[in-house]
Amino acid sequence: MTQRHDEPQRWLDDPKHVEWIFRVLVGACVVLVGIDFFLHRHAHFAWEAIPGFYGIFGFIAFWVIVIIGKNLRKILMRREDYYDR
Numbered sequence: 001m002t003q004r005h006d007e008p009q010r011w012l013d014d015p016k017h018v019e020w021i022f023r024v025l026v027g028a029c030v031v032l033v034g035i036d037f038f039l040h041r042h043a044h045f046a047w048e049a050i051p052g053f054y055g056i057f058g059f060i061a062f063w064v065i066v067i068i069g070k071n072l073r074k075i076l077m078r079r080e081d082y083y084d085r
Contacts, residue, residue: 029055 011017036051043049 033052033055036055041049047053
């Protein structure tokens with residue numbers, strides 16, 4: 001996306017800031033998974049006690065939702081000129 005000349009530059013338009021946010025989020029994820037090695041969980045199932053289980057489970061669930069959404073789009077999408085007729 002190109003920025004128009006009459007618009008002021010926003011904070012997230014600078015790639016340095018976007019990279020900084022990304023690094024902070026990755027760092028937070030690493031810290032939380034690291035803390036998970038020291039916490040005792042009262043898990044109902046054996047796999048819930050695996051360190052990082054909820055992070056891995058969330059990532060896989062997100063990935064599955066994206067893949068299903070991409071394939072569902074092929075079924076539900078209408079032609080571009082649908083409303084122009």
